[in-house]
Amino acid sequence: MLFAFDDAQCRSLAETHGTPCFAYSAAAAAGQFTSLRGVLPERVRIAYAVKANPHPELLRCFAGLGASFDCASIGELERVEALRLPAGRTFFAGPGKREAELQKALYMGVRVQAEGFEDLARLDALATRETTVNLRVHPAFDIDEGNRIIGGSGPSAFGVDEEDVPALLEKAAKLDHVRIKGLHVFAASNQRDAAKLGAIHGAVLDLARRLNEAHGLAFEQIDLGGGLGVPYAPDEAPLDLAAFGQNLSDLLARHPWFKGELILEPGRFLAGPCGLYLARVVRIKESRGTRFAILEGGINHLIRPLLTGQPFPVRAVGKGGGAVPYTLAGPLCTSLDRLGEVRLPELAAGDLLAFGTAGAYGLNEGMTHFLSHPVPPEVWVG
Numbered sequence: 001m002l003f004a005f006d007d008a009q010c011r012s013l014a015e016t017h018g019t020p021c022f023a024y025s026a027a028a029a030a031g032q033f034t035s036l037r038g039v040l041p042e043r044v045r046i047a048y049a050v051k052a053n054p055h056p057e058l059l060r061c062f063a064g065l066g067a068s069f070d071c072a073s074i075g076e077l078e079r080v081e082a083l084r085l086p087a088g089r090t091f092f093a094g095p096g097k098r099e100a101e102l103q104k105a106l107y108m109g110v111r112v113q114a115e116g117f118e119d120l121a122r123l124d125a126l127a128t129r130e131t132t133v134n135l136r137v138h139p140a141f142d143i144d145e146g147n148r149i150i151g152g153s154g155p156s157a158f159g160v161d162e163e164d165v166p167a168l169l170e171k172a173a174k175l176d177h178v179r180i181k182g183l184h185v186f187a188a189s190n191q192r193d194a195a196k197l198g199a200i201h202g203a204v205l206d207l208a209r210r211l212n213e214a215h216g217l218a219f220e221q222i223d224l225g226g227g228l229g230v231p232y233a234p235d236e237a238p239l240d241l242a243a244f245g246q247n248l249s250d251l252l253a254r255h256p257w258f259k260g261e262l263i264l265e266p267g268r269f270l271a272g273p274c275g276l277y278l279a280r281v282v283r284i285k286e287s288r289g290t291r292f293a294i295l296e297g298g299i300n301h302l303i304r305p306l307l308t309g310q311p312f313p314v315r316a317v318g319k320g321g322g323a324v325p326y327t328l329a330g331p332l333c334t335s336l337d338r339l340g341e342v343r344l345p346e347l348a349a350g351d352l353l354a355f356g357t358a359g360a361y362g363l364n365e366g367m368t369h370f371l372s373h374p375v376p377p378e379v380w381v382g
């Protein structure tokens with residue numbers, strides 16, 4: 001599903017809330033969560049990656065369905081704190097955790113994904129009782145990760161390099177309060193191929209077994225991170241959920257030594273499909289053979305096309321199909337302000353464009369402060 005709302009709903013949203021605006025469908029978000037939950041073995045937990053979209057209603061929706069949460073800043077921790085969840089349903093990852101953030105995590109009873117010895121030592125100094133953490137490892141195995149968001153197996157700011165783990169464990173053993181009881185490896189981004197995700201997850205469990213055998217680490221948790229992909233174009237197949245779930249069942253069966261739980265941290269998969277961005281055409285301009293549609297919003301609201309080269313799926317509301325080539329430009333003072341090269345029906349000023357799959361890494365990833373355009377409303381359609 002590329003678009004969470006039909007033309008009539010888009011028109012009504014634009015009239016009621018003005019444009020540009022974002023709208024999120026509660027039904028689509030809940031559907032995405034329950035369809036994933038439905039294929040997973042019981043021993044797999046879903047921790048929604050708040051960074052994908054921290055909208056409070058979306059968090060409440062997933063919390064009500066039993067989600068745990070993966071946070072990456074004190075701001076995200078505060079948003080999850082507002083949900084008043086029982087302890088043990090929140091994780092905290094990130095390569096540059098400040099002391100105040102670790103303090104907050106300890107206060108909330110959050111499980112920290114330690115990304116280096118500094119995290120362990122700082123936590124140890126702050127903690128007053130035994131504190132269990134997961135160790136985030138940057139694996140040495142080569143990864144077919146899809147988009148290069150995580151960075152492959154080269155140098156990385158994330159986690160502890162696999163080859164440095166033994167030295168870190170030796171130092172960690174001398175700490176008073178902090179105990180490593182879990183592993184975290186996140187090695188994929190926007191991957192729609194269940195077999196490729198399965199291969200990465202298999203390599204992570206093999207790494208866990210090596211660490212278990214070499215260092216006696218009895219993991220309570222192995223966190224496989226996020227990276228479950230969604231289609232951004234009509235010719236892109238969705239992730240085969242049944243195969244994805246089966247692969248995880250097979251994986252647990254292949255690793256009987258592991259008695260703990262697997263954690264998944266999907267962000268894009270859970271939040272992407274529920275969201276839509278609406279913006280009107282301000283003017284059409286022909287320049288030296290290129291036809292621009294200049295819109296009310298651009299990379300201040302949707303920066304993903306600039307980062308990945310892939311436009312969001314887009315349609316002209318109420319105009320049906322068409323094949324006129326347009327370069328979609330935003331209103332900012334930079335030629336980087338492009339939402340992609342697309343084919344649409346003939347456009348005119350005032351036409352309403354709907355961008356689908358905009359619920360993840362949409363407004364919260366945009367350059368909202370640049371040029372001080374008003375921040376668009378985000379409408380929760382329950």
Ligand SMILES: Cc1ncc(COP(=O)(O)O)c(C=O)c1O
Nearest residue numbers: 049093226227228265266267268
């Ligand atoms: C630690 C961690 N977990 C989960 C995610 C969510 O990834 P995705 O939205 O691709 O599922 C990210 C994304 O950057 C991440 O860094």
